[in-house]
Amino acid sequence: METRETRKRKVAVFVNGWNAENVQRYLTGLSENTPAETIDYYVFVSYGIYSSTDVELKSLCTIYDLPDLKTFDAAIMFVPGLNFTDVINHLLERLENSGIPVIIVGMQHPGFYNIGINNYSGMRQLCDHIIEEHGARDIMFIAGSRENEDSNNRLIALKDSMYAHGLTFSDSNVYYSNWEVGQILYEFANRIRRGDKLPDAFVCANDQLAETISYVLSDNEIAPEKVIVTGFDYTEESQSFYPSIATVDQCYNEVGEKTVEVLTSIFTGQEAPKEILVSCRFRPGESCGCKDCRKDDERRRMLGRNSPRKSMIFDVTDGRFHAMENDIIQAADYDDMKLKLRRLFHFSNGQEGDTFYIMLDPHIVDFSLTELVDHPKYRFSDVMDTIVAKRDSKAIEAGVIPTSQLFPDDPSTGKNHVYFFIPIFYDSFVCGYIAVADRINWITEKYFQLCQNRFNRALVSYRRNMQLTALNAKLSMLMEKDSLTFVKNRTAYDRYVKQLESTMLSGDFDPFAVACFDINYLKQVNDALGHEAGDEYIRKCCKLICNTFKHSPVFRIGGDEFIAIAVHDDYTLRYELLNGMRERMAELNANPDFSPIDRLSIASGMADCFEHMGDDYSAIFRRADTRMYENKRQMKGED
Numbered sequence: 001m002e003t004r005e006t007r008k009r010k011v012a013v014f015v016n017g018w019n020a021e022n023v024q025r026y027l028t029g030l031s032e033n034t035p036a037e038t039i040d041y042y043v044f045v046s047y048g049i050y051s052s053t054d055v056e057l058k059s060l061c062t063i064y065d066l067p068d069l070k071t072f073d074a075a076i077m078f079v080p081g082l083n084f085t086d087v088i089n090h091l092l093e094r095l096e097n098s099g100i101p102v103i104i105v106g107m108q109h110p111g112f113y114n115i116g117i118n119n120y121s122g123m124r125q126l127c128d129h130i131i132e133e134h135g136a137r138d139i140m141f142i143a144g145s146r147e148n149e150d151s152n153n154r155l156i157a158l159k160d161s162m163y164a165h166g167l168t169f170s171d172s173n174v175y176y177s178n179w180e181v182g183q184i185l186y187e188f189a190n191r192i193r194r195g196d197k198l199p200d201a202f203v204c205a206n207d208q209l210a211e212t213i214s215y216v217l218s219d220n221e222i223a224p225e226k227v228i229v230t231g232f233d234y235t236e237e238s239q240s241f242y243p244s245i246a247t248v249d250q251c252y253n254e255v256g257e258k259t260v261e262v263l264t265s266i267f268t269g270q271e272a273p274k275e276i277l278v279s280c281r282f283r284p285g286e287s288c289g290c291k292d293c294r295k296d297d298e299r300r301r302m303l304g305r306n307s308p309r310k311s312m313i314f315d316v317t318d319g320r321f322h323a324m325e326n327d328i329i330q331a332a333d334y335d336d337m338k339l340k341l342r343r344l345f346h347f348s349n350g351q352e353g354d355t356f357y358i359m360l361d362p363h364i365v366d367f368s369l370t371e372l373v374d375h376p377k378y379r380f381s382d383v384m385d386t387i388v389a390k391r392d393s394k395a396i397e398a399g400v401i402p403t404s405q406l407f408p409d410d411p412s413t414g415k416n417h418v419y420f421f422i423p424i425f426y427d428s429f430v431c432g433y434i435a436v437a438d439r440i441n442w443i444t445e446k447y448f449q450l451c452q453n454r455f456n457r458a459l460v461s462y463r464r465n466m467q468l469t470a471l472n473a474k475l476s477m478l479m480e481k482d483s484l485t486f487v488k489n490r491t492a493y494d495r496y497v498k499q500l501e502s503t504m505l506s507g508d509f510d511p512f513a514v515a516c517f518d519i520n521y522l523k524q525v526n527d528a529l530g531h532e533a534g535d536e537y538i539r540k541c542c543k544l545i546c547n548t549f550k551h552s553p554v555f556r557i558g559g560d561e562f563i564a565i566a567v568h569d570d571y572t573l574r575y576e577l578l579n580g581m582r583e584r585m586a587e588l589n590a591n592p593d594f595s596p597i598d599r600l601s602i603a604s605g606m607a608d609c610f611e612h613m614g615d616d617y618s619a620i621f622r623r624a625d626t627r628m629y630e631n632k633r634q635m636k637g638e639d
Helices: 020-033 054-065 085-096 119-132 149-164 181-194 207-219 236-240 252-267 296-330 334-345 447-479 490-506 522-529 531-548 568-572 574-590 617-638
Strands: 009-016 039-046 074-078 102-105 113-118 139-143 174-176 201-204 228-230 247-249 275-279 281-283 356-360 383-391 400-402 418-426 429-437 512-519 554-556 561-567 602-608
Touching: 009 020, 009 252, 020 039, 020 252, 020 418, 039 054, 054 085, 054 418, 054 429, 074 085, 074 252, 102 252, 113 119, 113 252, 119 139, 119 149, 119 201, 119 228, 119 247, 119 281, 139 149, 139 207, 181 207, 201 207, 207 228, 207 236, 236 296, 252 275, 296 334, 296 447, 334 356, 334 383, 383 429, 418 447, 429 447, 490 554, 490 561, 490 617, 512 531, 512 574, 512 617, 522 531, 531 554, 531 561, 531 574, 531 602, 561 568, 568 574, 574 602, 602 617
Parallel strands: 009 039, 009 074, 039 418, 074 102, 102 113, 113 275, 139 174, 139 201, 201 228
Antiparallel strands: 247 281, 356 383, 356 429, 383 400, 418 429, 512 561, 512 602, 554 561
16 A cells, blocks of 8 residues: 555645746756655746736746645745735745645745745845946945845845945936836937936846846947846846846756755754755856856857757647647637547647646636636645646646646656646636646746646637637528427528438438428418407417427418428327327317317328338428318318
8 A cells, every 4th residue: 555655745735937037947946856756846936027907917826725734744945036915925824824834945034944035145246346346436226126036135235335435426326227127218219319427336126127127228339248137047048148147146946956855854854954045156247248158159159050940849739739729719619619628738748748737617617608707716626627738748637636736647656747837817717737747948938827827818718719609500490480489480490490401411310290280270360350360369278389399390381381390209109199289279170169269270291201111301201291171171171
């Protein structure tokens, strides 16, 4: 029997995908240092940013509520990039109540294991360097958001360095960008056009902000050597940028390695350190005036060489998700969508890898036909329907599973995996998730976000298409319904006959009989009692026909003409039913107390589909119609 000691451990990891390179380095450090067949990492990824709408942000961050933490052995909260105080506090509360060991990266919290990054040391080295080696005196700090702890720590390091060197610093030396590059492009382009004095150096809270400032300078014909620009994070892009960005390496690979050491101690019952601090390293670059310090030209050449391959891989992956989007949009209904997506992903391997899941809330079956308020809001339902499931290239056939199970199969043994989970949502209706295994590089390539955006965008069209289909069906039903009797009309009859004729040609059809009806004395009722009474007479005659052939389609094909196609049990009892109808009319006409519109008189004739071999529908109808007129003459002769 499998025991807790022999199965792999499950560790939940919470990250923001926008902090892509740091997350990738951290997860690489985790996976590369984890002993074989010991731990699976379940990474829950949101893409919440400051420009997200409130509804979008809440739906994105619902992914952090997906795991049932009591089913995990430990959890990791990767704070850098989470950005939002409410999101961080909500996660902290969940983790506090989970009862499992928690490692928090980039922030201290009582009761949790903490692995911190000494941002201050690397930032202080950077600031001391540009002041001492390159003579910077007037320095502007391009900050992130006001409440971001990492940005604020970097600002403190800058202030301390300037004060230590006898330089002044004021609030006017800080610009809060909220991490928005568009805001910087607009603001500093305007400052340059106004002729505002430029600082000696721009010290930026991350590399992307530094690259943006460099673009503003070059767009306004200010040479790189005129103004120092520095960043933070040591991203791949900043290393190949021109000029290469002087920055700080936060050593997230090492942070991942330290995390594995803590987890190993926890799982083996050893004493684990409550706090570990990893120091950052300053990496000089061309943007601060240091030339040929990092083999930047060689890196740029390699980037140019690999650019076509990267573009090809993107095209293949984008094409895969474009096909997914088309399958959803073109689906006739929910079951057709499942069939199309399984055909796409189950039986062919693409860039999504050998292990890939799409799980949807069963509520999505009817979300196209109901209001969103009728569905779960900002939360996952208790169960998920398995739309696509493949592991190691093998398709898994499964239905509805508890959401807490996450997968329809059991991955508790075998090699280690890193699973990524992204939410699927339509407005506030969080209707499922996509899970991908071992695609750590997708974090920086933005493929998780691409997949999510494609699916969510397709849901908008899918819902609209389903609504239009339902509306068309309703309009078709109204167009094919007789407004007086509410049975099917001549249009519906013609369509039914066309389908029946096609079925008869194939030779594979259920037996049927055609019953023709013609109402007697309608003109006399109209003349004597008026057309309203005539209409009521028609409705009563129609009701008698419908009550006779209860399980068969009935059509009004003219003012006083009806046809019933007797099928199934009505076909088996066709003669008994027709005779019973005639007996009922005899009873009604024999009662002198009944009004004229209650004394129903309907001529009828019926023909069987098997009376003559090789007959088409027209021949069967003609026999029924002839018999109906024979019955009409007989009834009038008796009268």
